[in-house]
Structure formats: structure tokens, C-alpha cells
Amino acid sequence: MSRNATSRDEARSNSARQGGGAVSEPRFAKLGIAPAYRVVFETIEEEILSGRIQPGERLPSETDLAEQLGVNRSTAREGLRLLEETGLVRREEGRRLFAAIPRQEDLSSRATRALVLQQVTFRELWELSMVTEPSVSRLAAERISSDQIAALEENLALTNDAVANGESFTQLDMDFHSMIAEATGNRAWLLAREPAALLLFPAMDVLAPHLPQSGHRLVEAHGKVLAALKAGNAELAGEWMRKHIADFRRGYDMANIDIDLPIGRFDGPSNANGRGQRAETRSTL
Amino acid sequence: MSRNATSRDEARSNSARQGGGAVSEPRFAKLGIAPAYRVVFETIEEEILSGRIQPGERLPSETDLAEQLGVNRSTAREGLRLLEETGLVRREEGRRLFAAIPRQEDLSSRATRALVLQQVTFRELWELSMVTEPSVSRLAAERISSDQIAALEENLALTNDAVANGESFTQLDMDFHSMIAEATGNRAWLLAREPAALLLFPAMDVLAPHLPQSGHRLVEAHGKVLAALKAGNAELAGEWMRKHIADFRRGYDMANIDIDLPIGRFDGPSNANGRGQRAETRSTL
């Protein structure tokens, strides 16, 4: 407790002003003065990152925490909010906070939002996906399990139905690609491709009205990829996937849409923790 | 103001318990009941995402905000902490909060932490980087500016010095790769490769003691890549980069380290907002 109280007071008294006119030379480094709630955050964060608090383990009650850290409960709560949004802490069915590791969905949706705000263009997303999707397909071909194959087959069937009925197949499309990525068993790959994928594939919705054939082409392409995966043919899987993504851009060109325009806003679940699991996506031009 | 108060009260009274034994059928969807501070968060988030509050624009004072939303200042503050950690809100030299777009560094470090906690292996990171690094090199070769070439040359010189003096060159190494990625001008690519890169390259520190030649090999490889970039030769740049990354793994094998072990912890700046900009990295086995 004294630890934090001390560091805080220190910070306070040290906070001599550095303002004024234009500083001639950067003689002093900026003082790293953090408000107490931030110190609370960093302290607990450190406990979790270092493993001293294991994921799944319950955190002390707010009152306890505040007492242990020597701050007021309100201050401790602010620190907890910080942690909460980081994903290092989550609430278990109702209240009770416990340590956790951030879920990739949280990370992805966060990253996706950032991409939207940065107004990334279709071209940027496409350039990336032209590499990621074939690559994961190749990897997946060598590792995919029969269960995963079965899941892909079901997905393909559903997609086929959706196309036949004129329904939106965007979600199914995204699932198809995600499942392949999961089949690689490589979490770094998952994280690398997901944010862009969440933005790129919904763009298909913009295309569909212009290109009546797009649905069928997609089903066909997915079928080819799936066949190659089933055969364990990495090169073939990669090549079909490459064509599939390349085709996507061709669709954009044919629909006469400028690929250098920022991609539309992603309307997924706005919050990371909890409700609204289905990723309802929409791409607005 | 009434808007939020209403939605909250509604939530309250609707919160009929659903507990009890094992539910037979999922007849009802879970109620999305959010505490007021979360609603505050989502409301302001929405304002920013929709563009009604522009990045760079100042937010109202906490008192104002609380009054407008019809909640207590403490509650509003908790919502602000959530926003703060999302990166949608930042403090400008001192206090004053203003809207912002999340910085990629924030996102990357967040993602990196997640990867560490998930205990990703060297193999996973390497598999990804074997694709990302050559790919960005190819792209960069077609777009890199002379300024960026110059920066890379300086980096190479510094790396050479560091190697000669037996100093750590990890940071320089990471910078080299990041600069190439930036030269692609593709933000999606930046985001995709960074988290893994932040973890993979520091692993070099583990290698160096075992392989005295590693530094020189690295400088040589960087030199080849840079020459190819300068020549605008995409294929060559990609190929040298591929060899460079492949070599990294060979080093791991030669040092007799199991590449399927989780990668060590990343000790970067723990907080996203502000101080501690230099990415001091360390890889602990």
C-alpha cells in the first residue's frame, strides 16, 4: 500500500512545470507521471502478465483491492475499467472479476475499427489478403483435420443455399476463410489476417447487386479450395485461393468501384466484452 | 440525458433472473444488460466512430459530460477510462481529453501481449514472418522513396557499428523491418505483421550468445535486401528477405533451442498512452 501512495505523492511533488516558450534543447526527459488509477492498472496488469495472477483466477473484491493498494475504491475502480477494456480482466456471468487473456475477437474488432478510422482502402486490404489467404490455405492443407473438413463442407452447403435463395452469404464467406485459418493451428496467423478479413469480405455485399454471378463464382471457388484441402494439396489450395481473392478485385473493377476509396464502416458488436456475439457486418459506401 | 437514464432503468427492471438448473432449451437470448458506465462508453464511442465527434476534437469536461448523460461524474469517469484504453480518447500534454484514432503501436503492443499470454511458439511467429517479411519487401521495392532508402542506410550503418562493438542490435533490427513495412504505404500490412515482429526479432537476443556470427550474417542480409530495394527489384528483395528469415530459424536450430517452446515475455512499455516511447525489448527464455 505504501508503495503506491509513495509513488503517487512523489509524482505530485516532482511535477515541476516544464511549459513556457519553445524549449531550446531537450535537456530533460519527460517525467513519467501517472495518475493513481493508472498505477493501479499497471500494477495489476503486471501481476497478470508475470503470471503471479493466473488467468481464470478471481481478483480480490474492489474494497480489498483498494485497501491493499492504499487507494480509494473509486480510484481502484477506474483502474479496473482500464484493465477491463484491455481484456486482461473479464466478468464471469454477472459480476465477479477474474483474470483472463485477451480474446482474439476483441483484438481483431479493435484493430478493425482502427483500420476503418484510418480510412484504409480496399486496395490495402486486398493487397494483404492476396498474400494471407493463399498462405493460410497452403498451411491448412497440411494440417487440417477431418472434423474441420466436415465443417467446411457444411459451410459450403449453406453458402450454396444462401446463394440459391438470394440471401446474403457474407457471414458464411467470412466463416469459411476463418475456419481455414484456424485449421493452420497458428495463432499468429489468425491474428494477422483477421482484422483485414473482417473488413474485406463484407465488401462483397457492395458487389453482389452489381454482379449477379458473384455468388456462384464464390461457391465454385470455395469448392475448389475445399477439394484441394481435402486432397492435402497445399499448392493447389493456395493457387485456388489466390485466384479467388484475385477474382474479388476483378469484381470490384467490373462494378466500376474505385478501389482506392476508404472501406466503409464496420458495424459489428460495439463492445468487446459480452453480448452481441454474431458478427453482423455491413459495408456502407 | 433522459435517453440514458431510461435505457439504464429499463435494463434494471428487465433483469429477471434466468438462473436455476440446467436450461433445457435456449428459448431466450441472453439479456444485454450493461452497467451505466458501459453505456457511457458505448455512447461516446459511437459518437466518435460515426464521425460526429471528429478525431482531434476536445471532449466536454467530465462535469458537462456527466450532466449531459444524466449520470454521476464518477460513473462518467469510469466510462472515460474505458474509452481511454481503447485509444479512442487521449490526453493532450497533461489533462484535456480529446477524441483520437487508435495508434497502431497501441494495437500492436496489445496484440503482442495477447500472443505472449497465449504462449505462441517461435514456430508460429516464424511461419508467419516467413510470409510477411518477404511480401512487404516485394511491395516496398516498388514504392520506397529515396528518403526511406536513406533512413534504411543509416540504420544499416548503425547496426554495423553495434555488431562491431558487441552491442545489442535487436532494436535496430526491428526498426529495419518496420521501416520496410512502412515503405509499402499499406496500413493493413503494417498492422498484420507488427505484433509478431515485436516478438520474433527480440528472440535474436537469445541466439546471439550461441552464435557469434549471427550479427554479421544479419548485417549482410540487411545489406542485400537494401541493395535490392534500392534497385527497385521486388523479386530480389523478397528473395533475400526470405533467406534472411529462414536463416533466423536455422540459427535457432543450430543453437539447439526448441522452436516449439512458447516465446518469452515482451517487456515493452506497459501502458498504451504516453511515456516510455522507446521500445526496450527483452526476450526471456
Place this chain on the structure above:
DNA sequence: TAGCGTCCGTTTGTCCAACAATCGAACAAG
């Protein structure tokens, strides 16, 4: 004129105290 010290209203950071609502679990009743 550029710089310095001071005063003042505003805003943030922190604390204290309190209460309603909910949860969890134990326990009683049908």
C-alpha cells in the same frame, strides 16, 4: 518586447460516505 511572477476560474484526480440492486449460498417449504 520578451520573460517572469501572480492571481483566478476551470478541470482533473482523489477521497469519503452511503445506499440500492444483485449475487451466492444456505436453508426452509412445497
Place this chain on the structure above:
DNA sequence: CTTGTTCGATTGTTGGACAAACGGACGCTA
């Protein structure tokens, strides 16, 4: 064994309060 009931622990929220720091404005002085 499912449905109330009760009770302590914990969270969500509110109200108010105060010190510290900031942003300027103002005036003084080399």
C-alpha cells in the same frame, strides 16, 4: 427436486468535497 426466503458480500451508482494543476489574463521589469 424445484421453488421461495433470508442474509452477508460485492458491485453499481450517487452525492459532495477538496487539493492540485492547468490556462490564461494581467501587470511588472529588464
